[in-house]
Amino acid sequence: MQQYEIAVLYHPDLEIDLEKATSRVEKIFTDNGGSVKNVDNWGKRKLAYAINKNEHAIYVFYTVELPAENVIKVEAVLNITDEVIRFLITKPDLKAIAKAEAQKAEKARKAAERGEAADSTEETEK
Numbered sequence: 001m002q003q004y005e006i007a008v009l010y011h012p013d014l015e016i017d018l019e020k021a022t023s024r025v026e027k028i029f030t031d032n033g034g035s036v037k038n039v040d041n042w043g044k045r046k047l048a049y050a051i052n053k054n055e056h057a058i059y060v061f062y063t064v065e066l067p068a069e070n071v072i073k074v075e076a077v078l079n080i081t082d083e084v085i086r087f088l089i090t091k092p093d094l095k096a097i098a099k100a101e102a103q104k105a106e107k108a109r110k111a112a113e114r115g116e117a118a119d120s121t122e123e124t125e126k
Contacts, residue, residue: 001065002091003037008078009057009086015044018058021083026062028077034066051085 006029014021018041026036042059051057066074071089078087 001034002068002071003094004064004066004071005090005092006062006064006074007088007090008060008062008084009047009051010060010083011085012044012054012056012058014083015058018060022060024083025060025078025081028074028081029062029064029066032066032070032073032077034064034070034074036062036064038063054085057085 008025010018010021022039022041026039029036040061042061044056044058046056047054075087075089078084
């Protein structure tokens with residue numbers, strides 16, 4: 001099973017009843033042997049350009065584990081799903097993500113050390 005990030009742009013009229021559309025898309029993933037690990041709903045946003053005369057879309061990002069051979073099937077089903085106006089399936093670079101998190105932790109550790117050093121100098125000045 002491979003991990004994929006899937007960005008789905010839903011029709012803006014679904015803002016009120018988005019739950020039905022998201023459950024339908026999640027069912028597409030599970031029917032193809034996948035499992036949804038994370039869902040990040042960004043809400044209604046303005047598009048860079050109009051798609052099917054729509055100026056806005058509802059952005060939802062999924063982290064999904066899918067067998068590699070079923071990605072094409074998921075793409076085919078998403079293409080004909082009425083609620084979805086655009087989608088993008090990418091494979092994240094897990095090594096780069098781990099490296100970025102390590103650098104972030106190192107930066108936080110150094111900032112904490114500087115903060116402690118600043119606190120100790122303030123106490124000695126008093």
